[in-house]
Every structure is written in C-alpha cells, then in structure tokens.
Amino acid sequence: MDRGAIPTSDIPGAVDVQATLESGQTYLWWRPDGATYETDGAYGGSAWYRTVVDGDVVEVRQTADAIEWRSTTDAAPLVRELLGLDDDLHEIRRAANGDDLTSAAWDAYDGLRIVRDPFFGCLVSFICSAQMRVERIFAMQEALREQYGAPIEYGGETVHAFPEPGALAAATEQELRDLKLGYRAPYVQRTAEMVASGELTERDVRGRAYELAREQLTGFVGVGDKVADCVLLFSLGYLEAVPLDTWIRSAIDDHYPDCDRGNYADTSRAIREQLGPHAGYTQTYLFHYLRSGGDA
DNA sequence: CTCCAGGGAGCCT
DNA sequence: AGGCTCCATGGA
Numbered sequence: 001m002d003r004g005a006i007p008t009s010d011i012p013g014a015v016d017v018q019a020t021l022e023s024g025q026t027y028l029w030w031r032p033d034g035a036t037y038e039t040d041g042a043y044g045g046s047a048w049y050r051t052v053v054d055g056d057v058v059e060v061r062q063t064a065d066a067i068e069w070r071s072t073t074d075a076a077p078l079v080r081e082l083l084g085l086d087d088d089l090h091e092i093r094r095a096a097n098g099d100d101l102t103s104a105a106w107d108a109y110d111g112l113r114i115v116r117d118p119f120f121g122c123l124v125s126f127i128c129s130a131q132m133r134v135e136r137i138f139a140m141q142e143a144l145r146e147q148y149g150a151p152i153e154y155g156g157e158t159v160h161a162f163p164e165p166g167a168l169a170a171a172t173e174q175e176l177r178d179l180k181l182g183y184r185a186p187y188v189q190r191t192a193e194m195v196a197s198g199e200l201t202e203r204d205v206r207g208r209a210y211e212l213a214r215e216q217l218t219g220f221v222g223v224g225d226k227v228a229d230c231v232l233l234f235s236l237g238y239l240e241a242v243p244l245d246t247w248i249r250s251a252i253d254d255h256y257p258d259c260d261r262g263n264y265a266d267t268s269r270a271i272r273e274q275l276g277p278h279a280g281y282t283q284t285y286l287f288h289y290l291r292s293g294g295d296a
Numbered sequence: 297c298t299c300c301a302g303g304g305a306g307c308c309t
Numbered sequence: 310a311g312g313c314t315c316c317a318t319g320g321a
Contacts, residue, residue, distance in 0.1 A: 024302065130303040136319075182317030224304050245302035287302070
C-alpha cells in the first residue's frame, strides 16, 4: 500500500474535498466508512473517500494542511488529476461573473473543484441521472459496481471497480432493471455496447472543439445535450461546458432571463457568455448552492 | 393522493 | 428544428 500527502500549499487556491465529492458532480467516489453522502454533515470533512481507477484503489481525505491519499499505486499525480487540484481557483474565480448570486455560491463552497472522472463511469452515471435524485444516482452506481465490477483485494476487504464496458454490454435489460435503473436500463446497456465494440468511444470526443464534442456525445443512447455537457465538464475537462439542468434553468429564469433563448444550443451560448470563461465551474457552484437551499 | 427528481427517445408536424 | 408523450422509481 502506497500513501502520501499533498500539502495544500502546493495547490493553487482553496480545496474542499467534501464539497468536491458530495456536490453531485461525481458518483464514482464513496465513503468506505459506510456513511451515506449528504446525511451527516457533522463529521468535520475529514472522512476517507474511495474510488477505483484502472484497477487501482485510490482513497483521499482532507486534513488541516494537506490532502492525504493511500492507494494500491503511487497515486499522487492521479489524485491531482481526479480532484482538479491543478486548477488555479484564484484565476478561475477572478475571471468569473462577480454578481451577487455567483459570488454567494463561490463563497459558500470555496474550494469545490471540478472532478475529472474516468470517461465510461462518468458517461454511465449521468445516463442514470435522468429524472433521478442525487442520492439515488449514488445508489445505482453502487449497485452496478457490486453486480458487475471487477473485485480487487484491498487491505483485507474486497473492493469493486466500476464495471468495464464489456460487462455492462453483456448484461440484459431486465438485469439492469432489477438494479432499479428503470427506463435507463436499455440506455446503459446499449451505450456500453457502443463503447465495448468501438462504435463510439472516448477517442471520438476527447480533444474536439467543445460544441462538436457535445454533438459527438449525443450519439450515445440516453445522452442528450445536458448529459453530454456533464461528461464534458466532469470527465474531459471542458470547463466551459454548462449542463442546463432543472436547477440552472431555474437560476436562468430568476436571475438571467435574457439567457433563455428557447433552445439548448443558444441558451448554452448565452449562459456561457454570462458566466464567463470556465462557466462550468460557476455552474457547478450554483448547482450545489441552490440545491443545498441557498438563494431562498 | 399528486408532484417531482442533474432528461432523453420516439414520433409528429 | 421544435413540440408533445411516455418512460421507472421512490420520497415528500
């Protein structure tokens, strides 16, 4: 077992691991202590969080002056990547819209960083997110791991990775419905099939210009513009992507009505113009802030 | 009971 | 392109 610590002094801007991992932007981390996300905010923010990347278990927790990690590999660079620790939050916020709402959201969760989830897990988890509450999206991903994820022996326990595309492609629609995926079950199966067969993969998306990348992603079954933006933002590092979900649409209605252009593509351009470069960063702060009861 | 949750597919015009 | 309608599930 490898372990280490990344001093917060080596990170540009604030870091808040809890806000980063419990803000509904990633469903691929969990608490090995068994605590359910969002049910007990009283633990002080120092709990361990766990995920699996390319067969390696990675755990992180926040201390007073560092991000501690332990892993089956030398995970320091990986942790920096996964948690967006190289993003310069000073610069990103400085360039953002400084209106009252966005300032309140940034102040409330200073240190929240945009994650870089592995592509396939991000894709599947946001296909599952359609018309579904955050807590239940976590539960669905856990069920997929337990049922289809490769087991890894780790410190005397068995940890399950997120399923490989082939494993979900081989599942039946009914099996996935039995995991309470509902009408998303065939979407997940068919998208997994596309990735596993090579019909459409991360390589067809990564590196393309933002709007073209979004268009490519909508080729997956169960992926429209909104889910595509989530994958671009939370996996591929397109920090300008602004997923237009129910919460940000509500914020547009209440605070930026001129940005509502009646269709996704034009509203997207308008809100990106409104929120500035790295608009996805501000969108994620707004999502977490509004959903947590801010802006009453 | 109804309403809603990080929407999208299929079908219609 | 833009507007329906339907789609599972569970908590408020």
